[in-house]
Amino acid sequence: MSKYPIIKSELKAKLLAGGYREGEALPSEVTLAKHYGVSRMTARRAVDELEREGYIFRVQGAGSFPTGKRFRQGVFRVRSLEEMAMAVHQAPFTRVLKAQIGVASSEVGAALGLPAGSAVLEVQRLRGIEDAPLLLEERHFRIENTERLLRLPLHQESIHALLVGLGITVARVEQNLEAVSLDAARARLLEVPNGSACFLMTRTSYLPDGILGFSRYWVRGNGGAFASAFEP
Amino acid sequence: MSKYPIIKSELKAKLLAGGYREGEALPSEVTLAKHYGVSRMTARRAVDELEREGYIFRVQGAGSFPTGKRFRQGVFRVRSLEEMAMAVHQAPFTRVLKAQIGVASSEVGAALGLPAGSAVLEVQRLRGIEDAPLLLEERHFRIENTERLLRLPLHQESIHALLVGLGITVARVEQNLEAVSLDAARARLLEVPNGSACFLMTRTSYLPDGILGFSRYWVRGNGGAFASAFEP
DNA sequence: GAGTGGTCTAGACCACTCG
DNA sequence: GAGTGGTCTAGACCACTCG
Numbered sequence: 495m496s497k498y499p500i501i502k503s504e505l506k507a508k509l510l511a512g513g514y515r516e517g518e519a520l521p522s523e524v525t526l527a528k529h530y531g532v533s534r535m536t537a538r539r540a541v542d543e544l545e546r547e548g549y550i551f552r553v554q555g556a557g558s559f560p561t562g563k564r565f566r567q568g569v570f571r572v573r574s575l576e577e578m579a580m581a582v583h584q585a586p587f588t589r590v591l592k593a594q595i596g597v598a599s600s601e602v603g604a605a606l607g608l609p610a611g612s613a614v615l616e617v618q619r620l621r622g623i624e625d626a627p628l629l630l631e632e633r634h635f636r637i638e639n640t641e642r643l644l645r646l647p648l649h650q651e652s653i654h655a656l657l658v659g660l661g662i663t664v665a666r667v668e669q670n671l672e673a674v675s676l677d678a679a680r681a682r683l684l685e686v687p688n689g690s691a692c693f694l695m696t697r698t699s700y701l702p703d704g705i706l707g708f709s710r711y712w713v714r715g716n717g718g719a720f721a722s723a724f725e726p
Numbered sequence: 727m728s729k730y731p732i733i734k735s736e737l738k739a740k741l742l743a744g745g746y747r748e749g750e751a752l753p754s755e756v757t758l759a760k761h762y763g764v765s766r767m768t769a770r771r772a773v774d775e776l777e778r779e780g781y782i783f784r785v786q787g788a789g790s791f792p793t794g795k796r797f798r799q800g801v802f803r804v805r806s807l808e809e810m811a812m813a814v815h816q817a818p819f820t821r822v823l824k825a826q827i828g829v830a831s832s833e834v835g836a837a838l839g840l841p842a843g844s845a846v847l848e849v850q851r852l853r854g855i856e857d858a859p860l861l862l863e864e865r866h867f868r869i870e871n872t873e874r875l876l877r878l879p880l881h882q883e884s885i886h887a888l889l890v891g892l893g894i895t896v897a898r899v900e901q902n903l904e905a906v907s908l909d910a911a912r913a914r915l916l917e918v919p920n921g922s923a924c925f926l927m928t929r930t931s932y933l934p935d936g937i938l939g940f941s942r943y944w945v946r947g948n949g950g951a952f953a954s955a956f957e958p
Numbered sequence: 959g960a961g962t963g964g965t966c967t968a969g970a971c972c973a974c975t976c977g
Numbered sequence: 978g979a980g981t982g983g984t985c986t987a988g989a990c991c992a993c994t995c996g
Contacts, residue, residue: 555980
């Protein structure tokens with residue numbers, strides 16, 4: 495088991511919990527190294543990844559700081575798979591891998607505002623064009639009202655449309671885009687080499703009065719980059 | 727002057743020139759280290775960045791390989807600045823920093839299919855919302871027919887619309903999205919710490935019978951990641 | 959078994975920030 | 978001047994691939 499992911503995830507958890515105020519520096523790399531009993535290069539690697547994922551920024555000579563909430567207005571928007579498939583004149587597919595009542599991990603629980611271990615509705619879908627998988631969806635919903643989704647045709651394009659059909663209205667969506675490495679299981683599903691870089695889009699959707707769902711989309715790209723072509 | 731950028735740029739140049747066939751491994755990290763007279767960690771850092779930017783992928787035990795051309799169909803699409811500004815009920819701005827006939831760098835020349843040093847039309851614009859810069863555009867056009875752009879109001883939203891007005895029709899666009907670090911000059915323009923991570927979108931636009939332009943957009947994000955919220 | 963990438967160490971020197 | 982991040986070294990052991 496490698497060490498830097500532990501340091502990274504502990505820092506990330508504290509950052510997400512608001513444990514560092516804006517302008518307040520994180521522990522220095524030397525401090526982290528001492529605290530975790532590792533070399534500075536190992537501590538640094540954890541901090542490197544947090545920086546790359548946008549959680550912090552660093553200033554040489556001054557320290558590492560949490561990224562503020564400003565300047566997060568999104569410039570990128572997601573094209574639907576239908577739109578992409580149409581552009582290449584090929585057929586999209588959606589395979590439902592999982593649709594069940596499951597148990598929230600600590601990460602999912604935190605995102606949904608529930609204790610870890612709570613019952614949640616889980617939907618996992620693999621989607622692509624022709625026979626090439628392009629994205630892996632993992633969605634988690636609070637189960638009030640959403641259980642009825644399990645009786646609906648989840649292989650169709652838009653789960654959002656199914657929710658609307660159930661009378662559930664999404665009031666707001668927050669999303670985040672970052673570049674990550676795929677774990678072995680997800681890499682296998684997306685048919686890419688183990689550890690491939692891909693885009694991870696994380697979305698939290700809200701009802702007028704609370705959290706509805708938490709979804710992650712692993713989008714297979716050209717490694718960490720992403721290219722496309724279109725006719726305007 | 728640090729060493730890994732040199733290794734990185736030489737590998738990248740060879741990759742872009744098609745110097746490695748699909749399935750053909752790049753030199754190993756140990757080989758690179760010997761060849762450049764650096765430690766393996768330094769050679770590795772160059773390869774790390776190429777992987778992160780999507781130029782290569784690595785397989786433990788086997789080697790590092792160029793990324794194939796497949797699976798580059800784009801999932802993300804760019805929201806217009808107007809659309810973003812509207813979402814936050816604030817005013818967008820566009821400042822034209824440069825609009826002139828200039829000289830192609832080797833990178834720009836290569837992208838436009840011209841020798842380095844050729845005359846090209848350069849437009850640089852800084853765009854944002856209220857007083858916060860969000861993206862830096864650098865566009866380069868082959869000068870046939872496009873010189874007339876210089877007499878038009880370049881501070882307006884869409885240069886594409888101006889081209890259409892001139893009777894110039896874009897037949898096809900190729901684009902690529904990656905995460906990069908900002909150099910000092912661009913970081914200053916975007917008002918972010920030196921070396922901040924941001925998205926770099928690279929676009930090549932084509933006429934029916936050849937290349938029209940080459941544009942780069944540095945999009946200030948939440949470091950390497952990018953978050954947004956919207957009402958569906 | 960030879961070669962590859964993945965991780966880690968315990969140092970080092972540097973540029974930079976900050977009080 | 979003390980502390981910070983940026984880069985680099987010369988090793989080490991490991992998991993993995995490939996012939």
